[in-house]
Amino acid sequence: MRFSQRMRASIKALAIVLSVAMPVALIVSAADARVGGGSSSGSRGSRTFSAPPSTSTAPNAARPFERSATQPSNPGLGAPAAAGAASRGGFFNRPGLLGGLAAGFLGAGLFGMLFGGSLFGGLGGLSSIIGLILQIGLVVIVARLAWSWWQRRNASQNAYAGGPAGGPAHYEAAPQPQQPDQIKGFGFGLGSGSAPPKIGPDDYEAFERLLSDIQAAWTKQDVTALRRLTTDEMASYFTDDLAENARKNVVNEVTNVKLLQGDLAEAWRDGDTEYASVAMRFSLIDKTTDKATGRVVDNSDQPIEVTEVWTFLRDRGAGWILSAIQQV
Structure with a gap:
């Protein structure tokens, strides 16, 4: 009994x-099927091993890179990434x-x-x-x-110096003081103060356009377009992820991408190359289906919200391309 x-x-x-x-x-x-696989991948030039400043859109710390072709130039630069890797190592971790x-x-x-x-x-x-x-x-x-x-x-x-303090921001939050480079309707502003190079409305429009175009190229499995819109490093990661989906006989579709809020974390120059790290909160439909049957195997037709830090770069005389994605 x-x-x-x-x-x-x-x-x-x-x-x-x-x-x-x-x-x-x-x-x-x-949250793990979309472009980038929900991981932190890519490079931020000389700032790959330093954290992007927090902003009102992404007040929490961005995760260190789990995939990056950039190697630290000295042990001190690589310490944060190495510490993160060590903390994840081991069977029980x-x-x-x-x-x-x-x-x-x-x-x-x-x-x-x-x-x-x-x-x-x-x-x-x-x-x-x-x-x-x-x-x-x-x-x-x-x-x-x-x-x-x-x-x-x-x-x-x-945790990351340079950004505004406070809890997570919402699109419906009380208006913030207008910044000179803020995009009307999308909440883009300078999250950590002005920094060279000057980032203006045309640049923000380019960032938003890349957000949508890269997701569309991913959904179409258009490797040529991904190589045009991203660095060689990011294109290689996306290609590997698409090949893994093909091995599993599944297709990931990302549609209805809509930017809800975003702001600039930081912008800087490495020689002739300009960088801009932008925190973006956006909605999308992220659905994975079986290629043979069309059956939904992951996620659904319901939209979800995602917050990520995307880093873009452009060489002298060229347009912006995606250099890194970090989760927060």
């Missing part, structure tokens, strides 16, 4: 955990389900050892397995709470 009551209590607790954990997992996976399972098995083993069993002695019965699943669910919840706290802490402390 006592075992039956414990079983019912465990199953009820498991249902509660799954009801919380599953929507979180779906939200995370829904892997993101997603694999890391959660590893942590859960370790927790179950240690629990068993504390109570006189072997490392895997806690997995002997059905109740122990349910207990293991509950532990995994608790690890997920605790990790999510810790991550939310960390994001709030970054926002409040303005």
Whole structure:
């Protein structure tokens, strides 16, 4: 009788955990199919290993690059990226389900050892397995709470110097003081103060146009257009991602791209090359379908909102092209 009551209590607790954990997992996976795969990729010239200043559009810290062809010129420049890579390394630090399972098995083993069993002695019965699943669910919840706290802490402390402090901005927020180079209707402004080169309305229109054109070329799998609109490095990443989709026999379509808010994080020159890092919040429909059946396998026809920092470059006498995408 006592075992039956414990079983019912465990199953009820498991249902509660799954009801919380599953929507979180779906939200995370829904952001990983679009252009760039939801990762930080590319190069920012001499500032590849320094963080772009935060802005009202992206008040939280931008993630270091997970894919970049730029190598640090000295150990000091590479320290932040190396530290980030080290923190993600190791089997138990892997993101997603694999890391959660590893942590859960370790927790179950240690629990068993504390109570006189072997490392895997806690997995002997059905109740122990349910207990293991509950532990995994608790690890997920605790990790999510810790991550939310960390994001709030970054926002409040303005982790990257040079940008305005405060919480995440919304398109409907109270109007900010008008900047000389602000684009009417789209909220583009100078997020971290004026910096050479001068970025004007024509440049902002070019950034918005690239946002849409690159997404359209990705959807059409037009590698030639992607190479024209991006650096060779970014084009190579996009080509590899398209090849991976082809291997999986799926097609990712990104449509209805609409810029909601954006502002300039910083602009600078490296020799004859000009750079501009721009925080952009935009909506889009991100849907992945099976190539053979047309069945939707990831995301849906419902629009989602995304905030990313895009870095553009242009050589003397040439137009802007995409050089990097960073998640925030």
